[in-house]
Amino acid sequence: MSRWEPNARGRLEQAALELYLEQGFDRTTVVEIAARAGLTERTFFRHFADKREVLFAGAGELRERLVGGVIDAPPSVPPMEAVAGALESLAQMFHARRDLVLPRHRVISANPELQERELIKMAGLAQALTDARRRRGVADPAARLSAEAAIAVFRVAFERWVSGPERADLASLVRSSLEELRGAVAAD
Amino acid sequence: MSRWEPNARGRLEQAALELYLEQGFDRTTVVEIAARAGLTERTFFRHFADKREVLFAGAGELRERLVGGVIDAPPSVPPMEAVAGALESLAQMFHARRDLVLPRHRVISANPELQERELIKMAGLAQALTDARRRRGVADPAARLSAEAAIAVFRVAFERWVSGPERADLASLVRSSLEELRGAVAAD
Structure with a gap:
């Protein structure tokens, strides 16, 4: 009825x-x-x-998009570029849903328990990405490390995006954060 | 009394x-x-x-040791080397307390709620390390990214240590995981 x-x-x-x-x-x-x-x-x-x-129902779609981006990249694309591409695809999704993503972020930032839940969600994404990279033939410590690094890159880019000027482009922030990471971990 | x-x-x-x-x-x-x-x-x-x-009372000491290692490194030491040194110092502490660290890890691995708590503890370590790197004059996205990467390196090395042969050296695993990360995030 x-x-x-x-x-x-x-x-x-x-x-x-x-x-x-x-x-x-x-x-x-x-x-x-x-x-x-x-x-x-x-x-x-x-x-x-x-x-x-x-607040968390979208996690499954996020994971599928991230993992799909890595799995579907043509074999000729080097592994880290496949990850960067998948992160940029996430960034576009976030950008398109800006009207929900930004208030959601404000809600979560105001509540420690939700922040913990968000952290656990991100760890789940890192795990899914690790598995995806293994399926792409990346060996184990490298698969895990690059997945964790990719999630860190996305989180940092996201934070720059939410706290930065209105019109910043999340995909570009992802790309520049990845470059920053490369510089930061380089053997000085 | x-x-x-x-x-x-x-x-x-x-x-x-x-x-x-x-x-x-x-x-x-x-x-x-x-x-x-x-x-x-x-x-x-x-x-x-x-x-x-x-299970979690040791987190404060862990954080102090990690942050102290970064803060106390001589200014001539390049930032990522200071972090690597601090991680190796943690590794030595873990090695010395192997008889507690290994059973603790088994307990946590068997319990999802404790795993979540451990994740939150690691995020706290990453935050403390980010702050320490800022105090060492590292600019902001790089400070955060390299701190997150360092924690990922330590976690991966730790997992290789607990699942590997009895006499593996955690400090060497930290060092080799850092090299793996450098390779994994390199611009292919």
Whole structure:
């Protein structure tokens, strides 16, 4: 008997982010999120397991995009370039969803528990990327190290992006952060 | 009125690790740890806030050693070499405490919640190292990137150490992992 609810998921996401920013994540209830979105609590739970999942439901897509970018690169592309390409593809996705990504970042920055969850998500991404690099034939310590380094590059670029001027390009920041890393770890 | 309890802290640590390995972290109580160590519960709580802290109380010393190694390096030492030196100093500490470090690692590997805590501890180390590098005059994206890379190097070396032959030298594994990272991030 459910009504057709156009873009219920997006409306719930939008409503949740607004409320988390207005009154804090901890003090926001699912009832309030559903009400703000003009939907029922039941509809909320059709889309998300709980109010935290609104912030982390995108992790799977992020991982697929990152791993897909590495796996799908033509064999002629050198391994680190395949990773850089995958990171730039993530950057484009983030840029396109700027209106959700930036408030989400503000919500997470304001809450230590969410920051821990974000950290765990990033470790999961590094692990997925390590596995992808192994499948591309990169040997083991190198696969893990370059995956961890790639995630660090992306995080640093992301932080520069959120704290920098409005029109900065995340993909360029990823590229320049990778160059910075190369310089920083070079044998001086 | 407390009796003199020689090396109470070390005995509690030892007893806790034994019990965590024998019956699992979750199923072990502070009462059991104290009893195994031949000490009282009250003595336990003079040394540790809870049973998890037995595993993480060393984080402060680890951080001081790492940061100290970077800060104290002579100005003539290039930044990445200062970090490598600090990591090798950590490696020596780990090697000397092998009898605690290895069982601790087995306990943490068996418990997802402890793994998350360990991840958060590593992120704290990366942050402390970033701050130390800034104080050494390294500019910002490079400070953060090289600190994250250094922690990744240490973690990978540590994993090779715990899963490798009995007599492997952690300091050499740190050094070779750093070389691997340099190769892995190089512009192919």
